[in-house]
Amino acid sequence: MMTVIVLSGPIGAGKSSLTGILSKYLGTNPFYESVDDNPVLPLFYENPKKYAFLLQVYFLNTRFQSIKSALTDDNNVLDRSIYEDALFFQMNADIGRATKEEVDTYYELLHNMMSELDRMPKKNPDLLVHIDVSYDTMLKRIQKRGRNYEQLSYDPTLEDYYKRLLRYYKPWYEKYDYSPKMTIDGDKFDFMASEEDRQEVLNQIVAKLKEMGKLDEDWKPNLVK
Numbered sequence: 001m002m003t004v005i006v007l008s009g010p011i012g013a014g015k016s017s018l019t020g021i022l023s024k025y026l027g028t029n030p031f032y033e034s035v036d037d038n039p040v041l042p043l044f045y046e047n048p049k050k051y052a053f054l055l056q057v058y059f060l061n062t063r064f065q066s067i068k069s070a071l072t073d074d075n076n077v078l079d080r081s082i083y084e085d086a087l088f089f090q091m092n093a094d095i096g097r098a099t100k101e102e103v104d105t106y107y108e109l110l111h112n113m114m115s116e117l118d119r120m121p122k123k124n125p126d127l128l129v130h131i132d133v134s135y136d137t138m139l140k141r142i143q144k145r146g147r148n149y150e151q152l153s154y155d156p157t158l159e160d161y162y163k164r165l166l167r168y169y170k171p172w173y174e175k176y177d178y179s180p181k182m183t184i185d186g187d188k189f190d191f192m193a194s195e196e197d198r199q200e201v202l203n204q205i206v207a208k209l210k211e212m213g214k215l216d217e218d219w220k221p222n223l224v225k
């Protein structure tokens, strides 16, 4: 059975990490967001006002490409949903980093591209797994990962940007209804360092997939790599 799982959550929540862990466990394919190979991301952090729109179009394009492959392929796990793109752009527009014309053009393009998905075998993911984190956890992980342009030492106004992002995520997740959804407590579970925590998180996701009928009741991971 073809199952598409999408991860969501703020910067540094652990989406890429969990995408890797989960896809390995389920024996499916991971699809990653374009970050280290993204030529616009450093430009954006250097000059957000100038590059917010370009970055948004860049992400929309790469995300659309991975959705097209993921929705036609077998079983997949996607690192971040396309539904979060509008959240990012709305927030950037609200703090004056995009003009009204850019916002309108972006939304029209987004809707136009999303309507193309109607032709796909499936339009929405089967499950959204949201990683919930506090500001402190988010910041710790951003520091641990160490991308220069995401550090507060690079730009102290990022503190406000990150706190604002967390505020935008709450209502976004509550409203999200394109598929069943579940939350992982990213403050509580250190699924990178603790084997026990990792297993607990995987168990929660597997239990949800079983409850949804996406995995058989007696499903066991094939741990032979």
Ligand SMILES: Nc1ncnc2c1ncn2[C@@H]1O[C@H](COP(=O)(O)OP(=O)(O)OP(=O)(O)O)[C@@H](O)[C@H]1O
Pocket (backbone or CB within 6 Å): 009, 010, 011, 012, 013, 014, 015, 016, 017, 018, 033, 035, 079, 141, 142, 144, 145, 186, 189, 190, 191, 192, 193
């Ligand atoms: N649950 C966790 N416990 C401890 N460390 C974690 C956890 N999740 C992620 N990390 C660490 O935090 C850092 C950020 O994780 P990751 O790159 O997976 O985040 P992300 O949500 O994909 O971020 P982005 O939105 O920026 O792509 C990495 O160094 C990772 O090892």
Ligand SMILES: Nc1nc(=O)c2ncn([C@H]3C[C@H](O)[C@@H](CO)O3)c2[nH]1
Pocket (backbone or CB within 6 Å): 011, 033, 035, 041, 044, 052, 055, 056, 059, 084, 085, 086, 088, 089, 092, 150
């Ligand atoms: N402005 C903006 N809009 C987006 O849609 C978007 N999606 C991701 N990102 C940034 C966050 C992390 O630094 C980095 C990795 O997630 O990329 C975005 N930034």
